[in-house]
Amino acid sequence: MALKYSTYREGDIAINLGIANFQPLDVMVTGVTGAGKSTTLNTFFQKEIAKVGTGVDPETMELDAYSLNNVIRFWDTPGLGDGLRADQIHSEKIVDLLYKTYTLDEQQHGFIDLVLIIIEGANRDMGTTYKLLNEVIVPNIQRDRILIAINQADVAMKGRHWLTAENKPDAKLKAFLEEQAVSIQKRVLEATGVEVVKPVYYSAEYNYNVNLLFDLIIDNMPRERRKLFL
Numbered sequence: 001m002a003l004k005y006s007t008y009r010e011g012d013i014a015i016n017l018g019i020a021n022f023q024p025l026d027v028m029v030t031g032v033t034g035a036g037k038s039t040t041l042n043t044f045f046q047k048e049i050a051k052v053g054t055g056v057d058p059e060t061m062e063l064d065a066y067s068l069n070n071v072i073r074f075w076d077t078p079g080l081g082d083g084l085r086a087d088q089i090h091s092e093k094i095v096d097l098l099y100k101t102y103t104l105d106e107q108q109h110g111f112i113d114l115v116l117i118i119i120e121g122a123n124r125d126m127g128t129t130y131k132l133l134n135e136v137i138v139p140n141i142q143r144d145r146i147l148i149a150i151n152q153a154d155v156a157m158k159g160r161h162w163l164t165a166e167n168k169p170d171a172k173l174k175a176f177l178e179e180q181a182v183s184i185q186k187r188v189l190e191a192t193g194v195e196v197v198k199p200v201y202y203s204a205e206y207n208y209n210v211n212l213l214f215d216l217i218i219d220n221m222p223r224e225r226r227k228l229f230l
């Protein structure tokens with residue numbers, strides 16, 4: 001049974017936003033090219049809203065915002081890992097977005113409330129993700145506003161151990177994914193100094209555990225407006 005994400009725990013988000021006294025929650029979605037950022041957004045919205053890549057070239061080139069409902073809005077960004085020059089241009093766009101502000105009661109606040117970094121389940125090379133964290137994200141937003149999720153759970157073991165009929169991993173793949181979540185959490189701490197919440201693993205393509213990704217966002221969303229300076 002497919003969940004409807006546009007109303008998923010809408011009340012909880014609204015309550016948290018009520019505490020924080022702002023609305024909507026703006027979530028920037030980022031990660032290496034091909035990790036599945038756009039596919040993840042399409043799954044949230046249950047229709048094709050963000051263009052998904054089919055080849056090796058990065059598909060998303062600009063920043064696009066999508067409102068899921070009145071309380072949450074997602075920002076799709078171009079992925080890093082497509083050569084130095086492209087990475088530089090895309091990094092600048094991401095940093096600009098992180099410094100987008102609004103003024104309320106004569107005070108400036110950061111527009112982006114939360115950063116969600118998507119990692120590809122099969123990709124053991126974390127170098128570009130560390131670079132993204134160290135050079136682009138961590139210097140420009142509070143660390144407790146960074147979340148990590150592992151996509152493409154279905155192909156984490158090259159497609160083996162995925163139970164197609166049941167749309168879930170078998171015990172072996174599940175154990176692998178569990179182990180990977182813990183290991184990525186540990187490696188991110190070592191490589192970037194950021195203590196992230198244990199990542200969830202999911203498959204945007206097959207709509208597996210996407211509700212847990214939503215839970216990660218809702219349960220860890222900030223309870224106050226973002227101060228601009230760290």
Ligand SMILES: Nc1nc2c(ncn2[C@@H]2O[C@H](COP(=O)(O)OP(=O)(O)OP(=O)(O)O)[C@@H](O)[C@H]2O)c(=O)[nH]1
Nearest residue numbers: 034035036037038039052053058059060079204205
């Ligand atoms: N098997 C599998 N494939 C996926 C999954 N999510 C995305 N893909 C595929 O991965 C490819 C890249 O997905 P995109 O959503 O375009 O990736 P992106 O992160 O938006 O990439 P850029 O826009 O280039 O930064 C596409 O062919 C998707 O169909 C998944 O959960 N499982």
Ligand SMILES: [Mg+2]
Nearest residue numbers: 037038059060
């Ligand atoms: Mg994209």
